[in-house]
Amino acid sequence: xxxIAVLAxxxxxxxxxxxxxxxWLPPDSHVVAEGQARLRQPNAEYRGRRQELRENLDAPxxxxxxxxxxxxxxxAVFFQEPNFYYLTxxxxxGAALLIAPPWPLNGSQPPSxxxxxxxxxxxxxxxxxDGPEIGPDxxxxxxxTGFLAVEPIANLKGxxxxxxxxxxxxxxxxxxxxxxxxxxxxxxxxxxxxAVPHAQLKDASDKIFAMRQVKSEGEIALIQKAIDASIDAxxxxxxxxxxxxxxxxxxxxxxxxxxxxxxxxxxxxxxxGTGFNSTVLHYGSLNSEIKDGDxxxxxxxxxxxxxxxxxxxxxxxxxxxxxxQREIYDLVLGAQNGALAAVKPGATITGxxxxxxxxxxxxxxxxxxxxxxxxxxxxxHGVSHHLxxxxxxxxxxxxxxxxxxxxxxxxxxxxxxxHIGVRIEDDVLVTPGGHKLLTARLPRSAEEIEQIMASxxxxxxxxxxxxxxxx
Ligand SMILES: [Mn+2]
Numbered sequence: 001x002x003x004i005a006v007l008a009x010x011x012x013x014x015x016x017x018x019x020x021x022x023x024w025l026p027p028d029s030h031v032v033a034e035g036q037a038r039l040r041q042p043n044a045e046y047r048g049r050r051q052e053l054r055e056n057l058d059a060p061x062x063x064x065x066x067x068x069x070x071x072x073x074x075x076a077v078f079f080q081e082p083n084f085y086y087l088t089x090x091x092x093x094g095a096a097l098l099i100a101p102p103w104p105l106n107g108s109q110p111p112s113x114x115x116x117x118x119x120x121x122x123x124x125x126x127x128x129x130d131g132p133e134i135g136p137d138x139x140x141x142x143x144x145t146g147f148l149a150v151e152p153i154a155n156l157k158g159x160x161x162x163x164x165x166x167x168x169x170x171x172x173x174x175x176x177x178x179x180x181x182x183x184x185x186x187x188x189x190x191x192x193x194x195a196v197p198h199a200q201l202k203d204a205s206d207k208i209f210a211m212r213q214v215k216s217e218g219e220i221a222l223i224q225k226a227i228d229a230s231i232d233a234x235x236x237x238x239x240x241x242x243x244x245x246x247x248x249x250x251x252x253x254x255x256x257x258x259x260x261x262x263x264x265x266x267x268x269x270x271x272x273g274t275g276f277n278s279t280v281l282h283y284g285s286l287n288s289e290i291k292d293g294d295x296x297x298x299x300x301x302x303x304x305x306x307x308x309x310x311x312x313x314x315x316x317x318x319x320x321x322x323x324x325q326r327e328i329y330d331l332v333l334g335a336q337n338g339a340l341a342a343v344k345p346g347a348t349i350t351g352x353x354x355x356x357x358x359x360x361x362x363x364x365x366x367x368x369x370x371x372x373x374x375x376x377x378x379x380x381h382g383v384s385h386h387l388x389x390x391x392x393x394x395x396x397x398x399x400x401x402x403x404x405x406x407x408x409x410x411x412x413x414x415x416x417x418x419h420i421g422v423r424i425e426d427d428v429l430v431t432p433g434g435h436k437l438l439t440a441r442l443p444r445s446a447e448e449i450e451q452i453m454a455s456x457x458x459x460x461x462x463x464x465x466x467x468x469x470x471x
Contacts, residue, residue, distance in 0.1 A: 043146025
């Protein structure tokens, strides 16, 4: 049953029985309360981001948060649009943000406050289901949200029309021609056009994405929390791994460790691929049995306070790499070491002859396997991406690195005909003097991985744990 149908049924029931019945209705298990899955920074941090963006605007910016109708699946929990969250720290549905540029046109008075948060009115009937929410008329709403002006969402249209008298254009985030998934930004444009049909719409995504690429100390602390939980899970997976388990069983333990350590959700769909599946880059079914002699790619990480980790380790199912698996593993490790050593301010991820991507390609080109075969063609993806509110944080990957950026370094080789895929993925903070390996606690070398696995079991002969006996 959809959430809307559940609510409609509930209200019908309430109307039939009178309000006194409300407390007797069991909360419907399919309706998930809106969660606070992200941990807010101090209000001043969001205000600082808005001020920085505002300094770069020559026209007003309007941005819509998610409405809560983007995902009607039964497991959906409301999760704010990341750019809107980045600028507001506001986690509830149906809000909008207006930022006016810093100077009035023609010396006139600015037609609006510098920034306004627009909120939908409170709906006390819905709050029975979803819990208390913040409304535009709540006492203390400005202190709570950190905005100097909070208005009912119904006022946004009129405010845009007033601004349109002073400005010919408006900024928002323009979607690509074919927007993937729920067309949030396409719908945002339609809403803006319905208010100010003659305004020119300009794309603010480059400005916002560039800011998002450089993390604050608070953001880095949350990323480190996500990484620490994910490292614990990777250690557990190495110790649990054995032939006879299924891929989803490894993922299940890792997810539990993430959540037990405070991660509200996974940073992305877990990838645990054994044998041939190790060569499928975004393998997601996780329904294969792990066989003796397989190699297993585990690209699994949690999200803490809204910030993603992204970690991959590749392990032998029985605790000992075959000579060929080890050969491929060491090539990938060598490439990763080369790329890691180059992470410093000024370096680029891609797009130049000494980029991290080119370092990896050059390494594979110049390090053939023992038979003399160059394996570069088995490296089909990029070496790095930015990491933050999104696991693939948006923005220009040719931009030179600056301190405060957090990127992955994740070369791999995937040889389907040999059922050998290897990826090693770590998360790195760019510092003024170079970089800090945020995933340093998790060993990367084949020897260390085999030692960790040997410390807990003896390969394929290890019996399945006996379940505790019940009462
Ligand atoms: Mn990654």
